[in-house]
Amino acid sequence: MQTPMTIRDHLERARIVYGDRVGIYDEPDQPAPSLGDLTYGQFYDLAQGMAAGLDDLGLEQGARVGIVSQNSARLLTTLFGASAWGRVAVPINFRLGPDEVEYIVDHSGCEVLILDPELEDTLGDIKVKHRFISGEESDSLFKVGAEARPWTPDENATATINYTSGTTARPKGVEMTHRNLWSNAAIFGWHTGVNDRDVYLHTLPQFHCNGWGMPYATTAMGVPQVNLRKVDGPEILRRIETYGVTLLCGAPAVVAAILDAAAEWDGEIPGKDRVRMVVAGAPPPTRTIERVETELGWEFIQIYGLTETAPLLTINRSRQEWDDDTPAERASKLSRQGVPAVGITMATDPEGEVLARGNHILKSYWNNPEASAEALADDWFHTGDGGVIEDDGYLTLQDRKKDVIISGGENVSSIEVEDCLFSHPAVEEVAVIGVPDEKWGETVKALVVVGGDADVSERDLIDYCREKIAHYKCPTSVEFRQELARTATGKLQKFKLRAPYWEGVEKGIN
CATH class of the missing domain: 3.30.300.30 (ANL, C-terminal domain)
Incomplete structure (x- = not known):
């Protein structure tokens, strides 16, 4: 038997198994009214209500729904409310300027655009069929209690389009299918040990690779998700302490902000011997990795990937054989990009470019067949990064081939x-x-x-x-x-x- 794998599966499981559990803690300090604490049952109702609201607007399945927002319960709702009922979510980087956002809206074909209230002055003139300011205005889309139009699940349908800067002046729209997102969530969750005793803190921007896919993995496992609107070292430590956070993701700059805050923290560092932090974006210095263990008492996990790979290609997590190493020795080993994730095959070409194959590598670049053909030439995804794969299977990046x-x-x-x-x-x-x-x-x-x-x-x-x-x-x-x-x-x-x-x-x- 074979059934289609779609991100609706994650939402349905959360509703059925964890419907009464608080699943989403919205950001309390934001310009829109906070949605507060939502159970997974309420979160499902909001997502389906949004799908029904999009039905009322006349949006066909396959239509694009854009959102420009910092982390929030409404952004998470959009990721599911659009895609789980057959439309395409387009989460857009809130740091972009008006011309850049307008290009993405036009290129992707967004019919709906939801804007964070802080961005109304700069992005409010972008032409789109339906525009909503996040808050009471966008909440009018939530037809809670209404049945959304049925969608025949299709794992090969595009679920999200995520725009990434690359070797061209204009960003490219990475088409991620339901199968891509499902595979990444399952494999990423497996490698990082996501389970229903976790509490996840959204320090990573949710627009970025759909929060690297963690919203899907954590929702499926009933993990409470704490929204954080803006990265701030002391606030991250406070929320870890308040909510009992066990897992978070971020770039090296977030690690640096946390270490700076920890130096001024009064008392034991929150999350000691409990928190796992997954880091990607660029390999941090070995000394920084060591400090995560010695000064925070957290586990450091490094991954490597790209928007085009959903993102998980390789993972580097401390293993039993390293238990007797010193923290410095362990950090040195963890500074490599890691070994292939389950289902991923890695290689390098004669020039040293890192190549990859797997189930969560992009379908294509939207409306850009030339770039798609180049990136997927010879049945490999060409990362544009230069590296070496050692005899033990560990990848170490050495240079960036693309500009x-x-x-x-x-x-x-x-x-x-x-x-x-x-x-x-x-x-x-x-x-x-x-x-x-x-x-x-x-x-x-x-x-x-x-x-x-x-x-x-x-x-x-x-x-x-x-x-x-x-x-x-x-x-x-x-x-x-x-x-x-x-x-x-x-x-x-x-x-x-x-x-x-x-x-x-x-x-x-x-």
């Missing part, structure tokens, strides 16, 4: 930043590179050749970018050059431009 900077866990297309700087009248040539940064892993640096007698400062160019693109993409420093290293055919030699800033760093990523 992407990962800063604080967010992808930044250097081409997009270069395009922005090129539009400034004083800029004649520009190369944007990633350089090591202790807090963010990498940060954006612009190398600029100024034309003629133009007079422009570092601050001028940074401010210019901040007016046009998301702030996290903007250069944190600008260095003026007389010329930029190029090949005989005129191509920028980024590796030569990057090299001086990475001297003394073992890998070409940080």
Whole structure:
């Protein structure tokens, strides 16, 4: 027997098995009225109510529903309320500027757009058929008690489109099917030991790879989910203490914020000997990994993946054979990207690019057949990362082959930043590179050749970018050059431009 695997399965199980358990703790400090504490039964009713509300708007199954929001119960409801009844959720990065969000709305074909109240002034003019401000206005979609239109489950149907910055100036829409999301949730949950005694803290942005898929895994297992609107080290520790949190995910910058807060914390660190923290986005320094164990008393788990892989490709979790190691020795082993997750096959090509196969790798890039064919050539997913797979199966990343900077866990297309700087009248040539940064892993640096007698400062160019693109993409420093290293055919030699800033760093990523 074979039945279709859809994310409706996770929601239905939560309703049936854990319907009376509080499953969602909404963020109390937000501009919209908080939804408070929701049982999984109430959460199911909200999600189905949203599907019924979308029915009333005349949205066909397969229609796109966009939401731009920080972490909230309403965003979680949208992930299920759209996809579990046959529509497509499009969670959008709230840090993006109006032009970028407008492009995603147009490109994906969103018919509905839900906006966080804080974003109404900047994004409120985006043209879309149905726009709602999150809160009382968007809550009008919740037709609680109404039966949503039946949907014939199809595991190969697109469930979400997640936009990611890459080697092009415009972001690409990653199509994730129900089967992709189901597989990632099951395998990720299995490897990290998700169970109904856990309490999960949403420190990871829920728009980012659908919160890496943890909302599906935790919902299926009846795990209480605590929403956190904004990353703040002391507040993370307070919520871990208040709710008895056992599991959270985040980028290295979140780890750094927690360690800073722990240094000032009065008393035993919350979650000692209980919390597991899953980290991805960029490999943190070995010393940081060691401090998670020695200063927080938490378990450090590293994963590697991309938006295109839902994201889990490899996982590195401490194993029995390492129990007698010192914390420093264990941290050194944990600094690798890890071994393939169940069902994932990894390889490298002759040039060292990391390749992957598995059940939760993207269906395609939406409306971009050329990029899809390139990424999935020869029946492998081409990650764009350079690495080595050791004899024991562990992957270690060494360089980033594609022109992407990962800063604080967010992808930044250097081409997009270069395009922005090129539009400034004083800029004649520009190369944007990633350089090591202790807090963010990498940060954006612009190398600029100024034309003629133009007079422009570092601050001028940074401010210019901040007016046009998301702030996290903007250069944190600008260095003026007389010329930029190029090949005989005129191509920028980024590796030569990057090299001086990475001297003394073992890998070409940080």
